[in-house]
Amino acid sequence: MSMRTLPLLFLNLGGEMLYILDQRLRAQSIPGEKARKDEWTDVDRKRVMNDIISTMFNQKFLEELFKPQELYSKKALRTVYDRLAHASIMRLNQASMDKLYDLMTMAFKYQVLLCPRPRDILLVTFNHLDAIKDFIYESPGILNQVDETFRRLMETYNCLSDGEFQLIRQTLLIFFQDMHIRVSIFLKDKVQNSNGRFVLPISGPVPWGTEVPGLIRMFNHKGVEVKRTEFTTAGNYVTPQREGSFELYGDRVLKLGTNMYSVSRPVETHMAGSSKNLASHAKENIIPNPLAKEELNFLARLLGGLDTHRPSGETGFRLNLFTTDEEEEHAAQTRPEELSYKVINIEATQ
Amino acid sequence: SQAAWCELPARVLLVLTSQRGVQMYEADGSTLVFWHALDVPEHVGAYCMFARGIAAAGGRFICVGTSSGAVLVFDVPPKGTNVILSEVLEQHRDPITDIAAEQGQAPDGAGDLVTADDFGTLCLWKTGEEFTLLEKIPGSGYTCSSVTLWNGIVAAGYGNGQIQLWEAGTGQLCAQVSAHARWIYALDLAPLTGKLLSGAEDSFVHVWKLSRNPDTDDVEIQHCHAECVTDTQVCGARFCDPAGDTFAVTGYDLSEILCYGPA
Numbered sequence: 001m002s003m004r005t006l007p008l009l010f011l012n013l014g015g016e017m018l019y020i021l022d023q024r025l026r027a028q029s030i031p032g033e034k035a036r037k038d039e040w041t042d043v044d045r046k047r048v049m050n051d052i053i054s055t056m057f058n059q060k061f062l063e064e065l066f067k068p069q070e071l072y073s074k075k076a077l078r079t080v081y082d083r084l085a086h087a088s089i090m091r092l093n094q095a096s097m098d099k100l101y102d103l104m105t106m107a108f109k110y111q112v113l114l115c116p117r118p119r120d121i122l123l124v125t126f127n128h129l130d131a132i133k134d135f136i137y138e139s140p141g142i143l144n145q146v147d148e149t150f151r152r153l154m155e156t157y158n159c160l161s162d163g164e165f166q167l168i169r170q171t172l173l174i175f176f177q178d179m180h181i182r183v184s185i186f187l188k189d190k191v192q193n194s195n196g197r198f199v200l201p202i203s204g205p206v207p208w209g210t211e212v213p214g215l216i217r218m219f220n221h222k223g224v225e226v227k228r229t230e231f232t233t234a235g236n237y238v239t240p241q242r243e244g245s246f247e248l249y250g251d252r253v254l255k256l257g258t259n260m261y262s263v264s265r266p267v268e269t270h271m272a273g274s275s276k277n278l279a280s281h282a283k284e285n286i287i288p289n290p291l292a293k294e295e296l297n298f299l300a301r302l303l304g305g306l307d308t309h310r311p312s313g314e315t316g317f318r319l320n321l322f323t324t325d326e327e328e329e330h331a332a333q334t335r336p337e338e339l340s341y342k343v344i345n346i347e348a349t350q
Numbered sequence: 351s352q353a354a355w356c357e358l359p360a361r362v363l364l365v366l367t368s369q370r371g372v373q374m375y376e377a378d379g380s381t382l383v384f385w386h387a388l389d390v391p392e393h394v395g396a397y398c399m400f401a402r403g404i405a406a407a408g409g410r411f412i413c414v415g416t417s418s419g420a421v422l423v424f425d426v427p428p429k430g431t432n433v434i435l436s437e438v439l440e441q442h443r444d445p446i447t448d449i450a451a452e453q454g455q456a457p458d459g460a461g462d463l464v465t466a467d468d469f470g471t472l473c474l475w476k477t478g479e480e481f482t483l484l485e486k487i488p489g490s491g492y493t494c495s496s497v498t499l500w501n502g503i504v505a506a507g508y509g510n511g512q513i514q515l516w517e518a519g520t521g522q523l524c525a526q527v528s529a530h531a532r533w534i535y536a537l538d539l540a541p542l543t544g545k546l547l548s549g550a551e552d553s554f555v556h557v558w559k560l561s562r563n564p565d566t567d568d569v570e571i572q573h574c575h576a577e578c579v580t581d582t583q584v585c586g587a588r589f590c591d592p593a594g595d596t597f598a599v600t601g602y603d604l605s606e607i608l609c610y611g612p613a
Contacts (some may be wrong), residue, residue: 001369003398070398113583113602118509118533148396162509163445163468163493166533173602180603193581200581202531209492210511211528213552216527220568221517231573233554237531279370 001174002167004156009064009077009172011149012111014056015080015128016104018135021090022049024319025263026211044089044317049135050142051171057145071175074105089317095332096321102181109176110191110198111256116207118165120254121172121246122157123305126150127257129350150248158246185260203236208243253349353575356406360428360563367401372414372422374433384433386424388416397429399581404448407463408477409434415446421465423481425433439475441483447495451477452518453503453541460519461485464504472506474518485521494538498546503560503569505546507534513548515560515569524569530554540594545574547597549587553579555599577610 025045054062071077078101085092085100092100111124113125128152136142180196192198208350214233244253249312322328351368353463355377362377371387388399401422403415412424412433419442425434441499444467452462459485470489476482493509503524504516511530516523532551539546544560557575561569583603596611 001398001400108583161444161468161493162491163447166493166495166509177603197581200579202553202581206511206531210531213511213528215528215530215552216525216571216573218568218570219523219528220566221520221522223522227570228570229572231576233556233576234553234578235531235552 001070001171003070004164005071005168005171005175006147007062007065007153007156008121008168009071009108009175010080010154012108012128013049013077013104015086015125015132015257016107017085018049018052018132019101019259020100020103021052021085021319022135022259022323024321025049026088028319029149032294036209046138048088048090050139052084053132053136054139054142054145055087057142057149059145059148062149062152071171090107091318092321093318093328093332095328095335096319098222098335099321099331101184105179106181106183106186107260109173109179110186112169112172113175113198114200114256115169116205116254116330117209118162120170120207120244120256121165121169122153122246123252123254124257125153125247126254127254129153131254131259137160147248154246154248154296202234205240206236207238208240212239281316319329352402354403354404356404356412358406358412358426358526359409361426363406363412363426366412367404367414369398369400371426372396372401374424374426375581377595383431384523386414386422386435400445403446403465404447405451405463407451411423411477413449413451413465415442415449415467417445417466419443419446419467421446422448435535436479437452437481437587439473439481439483440463441465441473441486442467442471444471444489448497450497450499452499452502453539454544457502457519459484460502460517463500464497464499464518466494466497466506470494470495470506470508472504474499474504474521485518487516487521495534496536498539500539500541500544500560501562505537505560505563507537507548508598509533509549511552513537513546513558515570515571517569521549527558527571529556532583535583535585538588538597540589542594545589545594546571547587547589549584549599553582553584555579555584555587555597556596559595577609 025048028044029045063123081101082097085097112121115121115124129146133143133146181193182196186192214230214232216229217225220226221345242253246252320328353366356365358361363383364375364377364379375382375385377405381440388401400417403413405413405462407413410426412426414422416422421439422435423437423439425436442465446465446467448466450464456462463475463477465473469491472487472494473483473498474485476484492531494506495509496507498505499518502518506514511532511534513527513529514523515525529548530552534548534550536549537546546558546560549555555577556573559572559574561570561572579599579601582599583606584599586600588598590598596609601606
């Protein structure tokens, strides 16, 4: 498996997390003058986004991340995002954090699956980073951190071959295998089926570098084309117009990885019936993980680099990923056992 | 990781490849016959070392590809565990993706083994005590993910959805097919009829027919059949019989093996 997968996994999941948090914060925010002491304002929202983004792009943290290494378990990764989401005055209950993580992972799974070329995963990552830069364009310090990460990504990945990218993609797909949580925004857009599987279109532009299927050309011993035939299928493909840009700035062309949430579209996930293979999920929790010690070491190193600003004396503001507190409470109680993330608590102070 | 049955005249071995190396088992999986660990180079690159691409060749060899581009040739005795690494072929500079042995009759002068890599480079070999490189077809950057060899025709599937046919004896390109809209994962050949099966991430599985024009001896390919496995990225496709009347398909996130046959 590829040892260069973790930065892409982390940055893209982080990007999705920011899209969702931004949408929820906007949906729940109150105009500044009218806000009571315990309500969100626009200023609060920007502050939360700034805090999380600057934590995410912390130099030391990213250095650890970019070291060639294997992907660790979902549990280990989830712990990192728990810490990240709490990098500011915002607080999330377990149920909301679970839902947030479900949304993040299903969104990125979708993006990886639908990438036309393996190397387009990089364009998806750039789309996320472009949007992140939009969130913090008013803060030049953080903007610089993000640009630095952009450059590091380009340095690390632009030279990799298609085969290496396919290996990265396969590593990611194995990580996401058998996850079929239904997301309402995907179901409404007909991007996901009611059984949790994503819709794979057989029409549209072919990837850059691929020909529209249909043509057979045959050559003789001298290399001269002597015969040409065509075949047809149910697919309805067209030639792509242009290639996305892999530069610091540019039109990425690909829409995967851009923000699909807007304030008016609440996003729900459906737990019931989403995991058909109860047996296999239950197994995951019972069999002791031989990598457990390594994972904890990895987390300690990674989180040690996360410099979380927790202003003392200030009480946190709670963000709810559900529409009401009752809904959140209900979700916490009814979450299927096999889908619980069993968060690891780590004290990684220096 | 990969697994393949390697049929040699005297025995059948189950060969498994992984990051750790190569393992060979008796056909029923009961006994580990042989194990070869991969040498890990000092500097670790973008991936850990792995083995990929397995084929039985020349009646007594099992060939396994590696991520360094080297092809390991194991000499297998008719019985027992005295498997030895007889040669390391070092013609590829990119990770090996697939290896295939001649499944029909090689014409004079044509190789009986083909090896493919991430850059799309194909090498044609004559197997024996010492393997000889007969042809090297340079790639153009598109990964050759899967390859078959039949009656001197190399069929290669690429990451950009193309299938290309090459003359094993001369290294000449005979045909180019814009076959799939996504990465081709699997190619299989039915030696009795020359049917070719291709499966790709675009959800499609195609059946083709390879043949030689009786007058000109030019290689020809025609499309026979297409199947769309709705909402599934096909990862594996194999004929279930040597004539190619039935085939099986596997896909990502699919817990079933789908079998297709004549109506």
